[in-house]
Amino acid sequence: MALVPFDDRDGWIWFDGQMIPWRDAKFHVLTHAIHYGSAVFEGERAYGGKVFKLREHSQRLIDSGRILGFEIPYTVDQIDAATKEVVAANGAPDCYVRPIAWRGSEMMGVSAQHSKIHLAIATWAWGNYFADKDKGIRLTWAKYSRPAPNTAPTKSKAAGLYMIYEAESAGYADALMLDWRGQVAEATGANVFLAIDGVLHTPKPDCFLDGITRRTVIGLAKNRQIQVVERAIWPDELARAQEVFLTGTAAEITPVSEIGEYKFTPGSITGALMDDFGRATRGEIDVPIA
Ligand code: PMP
Numbered sequence: 001m002a003l004v005p006f007d008d009r010d011g012w013i014w015f016d017g018q019m020i021p022w023r024d025a026k027f028h029v030l031t032h033a034i035h036y037g038s039a040v041f042e043g044e045r046a047y048g049g050k051v052f053k054l055r056e057h058s059q060r061l062i063d064s065g066r067i068l069g070f071e072i073p074y075t076v077d078q079i080d081a082a083t084k085e086v087v088a089a090n091g092a093p094d095c096y097v098r099p100i101a102w103r104g105s106e107m108m109g110v111s112a113q114h115s116k117i118h119l120a121i122a123t124w125a126w127g128n129y130f131a132d133k134d135k136g137i138r139l140t141w142a143k144y145s146r147p148a149p150n151t152a153p154t155k156s157k158a159a160g161l162y163m164i165y166e167a168e169s170a171g172y173a174d175a176l177m178l179d180w181r182g183q184v185a186e187a188t189g190a191n192v193f194l195a196i197d198g199v200l201h202t203p204k205p206d207c208f209l210d211g212i213t214r215r216t217v218i219g220l221a222k223n224r225q226i227q228v229v230e231r232a233i234w235p236d237e238l239a240r241a242q243e244v245f246l247t248g249t250a251a252e253i254t255p256v257s258e259i260g261e262y263k264f265t266p267g268s269i270t271g272a273l274m275d276d277f278g279r280a281t282r283g284e285i286d287v288p289i290a
Pocket of ligand 1: 211214
């Protein structure tokens, strides 16, 4: 299938306060963000025209920028409104939404405190993030670890923290990352849960992104009286898990069939939470998140 490049599509992109034709959303090669990774972004999904947990995503975008030392020049309300506008303009009620904020071209020193902060929001139709979502995906071990929180901006959804290519070139869907202590952290862009004897276990998000989907799933599990334990998890504990799944906006809830030498069968806990998550995203049930 021929790839349709992302810079050559029809549609609209909200760019620094204006809705502009998709192909015109450009910036210069001497842009701070592509040299130093000074960009933060979000991944959201609209279901039936409504972005799930929009406010939480817009707030996280602002917080991510602050962690990298810049202030996005829009409020949460303004970002929410711009997002709704671009979702409506592109006319696909079920779509993925990508806001991105970055330092511009005014200064090329690393610090660049006086550079302009830009914001763009694009949307496109994106079905299952992982091709084998329904039967469970295969993960390998990641080459890199999530670093200690005082060595990288691990709470920011910042460009430059994403390393998936090795797993894919080895034939896996994704990789499970350990943290600097050797404990289970997350997949490259999604959080991880283990079901062990009817109880859900998930690592404490002390050095990686505490996903909005992760927090939603914890709420859904509690609604079902499924116990959730947030704790340090060592890799050899995967041997005791009957079910494993990933959570993330793109991944939604994706069952895992294999991590390295460990095998799992997607089961009833994963299935029930996938059903509940579908209902939550369609607005049929409300899940407040912490
Ligand atoms: N971890 C990382 C590193 C991510 O990029 C994402 C996706 N945004 C997640 C976890 C899941 O976060 P969320 O559920 O908020 O999409």
